Amino acid sequence: MSRLEHPGLVFRSLDPSEGDEALLKGWYEATRRGFHQTRGNDDGFAAWRAHTQNDSLTLLGAWSEATEFASATMPVATFSSWTAPVNVGGGTSLPTRLISDVTVAPTHRRQGLLRKLMTVALADAVAEGLPLAALTVSEGSIYGRFGFGMATHVRQVEVEVTSKFRFRDDAITDDGSVTLLEPADAWKTIASVYATFQETTRGSVTRPHYYETWLSSAYDFGGDSKDESKQRVALHLDASGTPDGYVVFKTADERNDAGLRMATVVDLVALTPAAYLRLWRFLADIDLVERVSWRKAPLRDPLSWALAEPFVVKSEELDDFLWMRVLDPVAALQARPWHADGEIVLGVDDQLGHASGAWQVVVRDGRAEVTATDARPSVTLSADTLGALYLGGVDVRTLAAAGRVTGSTEAIETWAAMADGGPLPYCITGF
Ligand SMILES: CC(=O)SCCNC(=O)CCNC(=O)[C@H](O)C(C)(C)COP(=O)(O)OP(=O)(O)OC[C@H]1O[C@@H](n2cnc3c(N)ncnc32)[C@H](O)[C@@H]1OP(=O)(O)O
Numbered sequence: 001m002s003r004l005e006h007p008g009l010v011f012r013s014l015d016p017s018e019g020d021e022a023l024l025k026g027w028y029e030a031t032r033r034g035f036h037q038t039r040g041n042d043d044g045f046a047a048w049r050a051h052t053q054n055d056s057l058t059l060l061g062a063w064s065e066a067t068e069f070a071s072a073t074m075p076v077a078t079f080s081s082w083t084a085p086v087n088v089g090g091g092t093s094l095p096t097r098l099i100s101d102v103t104v105a106p107t108h109r110r111q112g113l114l115r116k117l118m119t120v121a122l123a124d125a126v127a128e129g130l131p132l133a134a135l136t137v138s139e140g141s142i143y144g145r146f147g148f149g150m151a152t153h154v155r156q157v158e159v160e161v162t163s164k165f166r167f168r169d170d171a172i173t174d175d176g177s178v179t180l181l182e183p184a185d186a187w188k189t190i191a192s193v194y195a196t197f198q199e200t201t202r203g204s205v206t207r208p209h210y211y212e213t214w215l216s217s218a219y220d221f222g223g224d225s226k227d228e229s230k231q232r233v234a235l236h237l238d239a240s241g242t243p244d245g246y247v248v249f250k251t252a253d254e255r256n257d258a259g260l261r262m263a264t265v266v267d268l269v270a271l272t273p274a275a276y277l278r279l280w281r282f283l284a285d286i287d288l289v290e291r292v293s294w295r296k297a298p299l300r301d302p303l304s305w306a307l308a309e310p311f312v313v314k315s316e317e318l319d320d321f322l323w324m325r326v327l328d329p330v331a332a333l334q335a336r337p338w339h340a341d342g343e344i345v346l347g348v349d350d351q352l353g354h355a356s357g358a359w360q361v362v363v364r365d366g367r368a369e370v371t372a373t374d375a376r377p378s379v380t381l382s383a384d385t386l387g388a389l390y391l392g393g394v395d396v397r398t399l400a401a402a403g404r405v406t407g408s409t410e411a412i413e414t415w416a417a418m419a420d421g422g423p424l425p426y427c428i429t430g431f
Pocket residue numbers: 034035099100101102103104105108109110111112113114115116135136137138139141142145
């Protein structure tokens with residue numbers, strides 16, 4: 001890896017299919033150490049290796065020389081990436097470089113290792129012609145400098161499912177049904193429901209293969225702490241018997257801080273409002289459960305609006321989820337939907353250069369034509385702000401009010417009318 005150099009370290013790219021087993025195990029253990037997880041085991045390594053092969057991961061790492069005291073197989077830095085479609089709205093998906101497993105050992109932190117790995121990974125994505133990159137973050141202050149912006153959010157909710165949980169008389173009624181399945185039997189059906197959700201949901205990411213292992217409860221990824229073996233699946237069928245929603249959930253003897261018995265939603269996908277509300281009715285009907293928690297509820301959630309007592313839904317937290325990075329402004333901006341005719345020159349300041357420049361954006365009938373121009377920008381922003389705006393998860397006026405979009409009031413209003421609108425992006429796939 002001649003493009004990557006660091007004193008005392010050797011960089012390698014491992015091939016998940018044929019790579020040296022000891023180095024692969026060392027890489028896997030280094031990520032577990034970096035994320036403060038328990039040491040891995042053979043089954044976990046096999047599940048991880050299957051995912052790295054099926055999703056064609058590029059595994060980068062930096063190793064120090066072996067010494068009497070230091071391992072030769074565990075790298076001091078790890079970085080993985082692969083390519084998968086992200087739905088950018090209007091029924092269009094774009095191939096996106098997904099980045100994960102970023103760890104640097106405490107002994108080597110703040111020496112520029114992340115910067116080196118990220119710089120090379122993004123340059124490779126650009127060389128391959130990929131228009132976008134995406135990741136999820138552990139801390140909000142790290143990735144803006146590399147052009148990533150906070151693009152989607154989810155809500156953590158806790159719902160009281162006592163007798164207070166009752167739908168209003170005018171709530172959508174369901175003429176379908178719910179059936180319980182074992183996770184292994186449900187996998188094919190829930191994967192197909194998710195595929196439709198992916199095609200129709202702005203901001204959604206195509207799932208890596210480990211979702212099959214996880215949601216079918218084939219392996220307990222977290223050891224005894226996560227208890228995948230407690231997972232159950234309820235499938236929703238529409239009136240014609242076609243699956244159009246599911247919930248993977250866990251019930252446990254656990255109680256929340258107030259001592260109330262809990263169920264947890266692991267994954268919930270509903271293709272229609274009727275399926276969504278019916279799955280909530282199902283969750284509320286589980287005996288011996290007083291509260292249901294879900295970490296990935298949508299921001300615009302019909303649930304509390306459909307209930308006679310909306311206060312049973314408590315929003316506990318608003319969390320960032322997907323962070324987007326525009327690598328190719330022409331391909332990326334032309335693919336997403338637009339909401340009003342108009343014309344501006346967008347100036348992008350990108351520390352890594354990929355999206356830098358002045359871009360003429362002309363919108364007619366919901367589509368944009370984007371060209372590089374020498375004209376003076378009427379609206380300027382940084383690459384991370386462009387990433388935040390890209391999926392429509394935050395609006396132009398809000399970012400202008402934060403000082404992150406600049407231009408005359410008229411130009412910002414034109415840009416806002418062109419860019420803002422459509423459904424909020426919603427991503428429930430972590431990676
Ligand atoms: C996509 C994912 O995988 S998210 C998970 C990220 N990983 C983790 O959180 C695991 C624990 N943390 C780590 O392993 C490391 O601290 C990392 C990976 C976050 C940072 O790695 P390092 O090699 O120390 O970063 P590096 O030295 O290249 O720093 C690059 C820049 O980011 C900044 N930076 C690095 N970490 C942080 C941080 N935690 N908070 C704020 N800024 C940070 C540095 O100051 C530096 O800024 P500059 O180049 O503009 O001066």
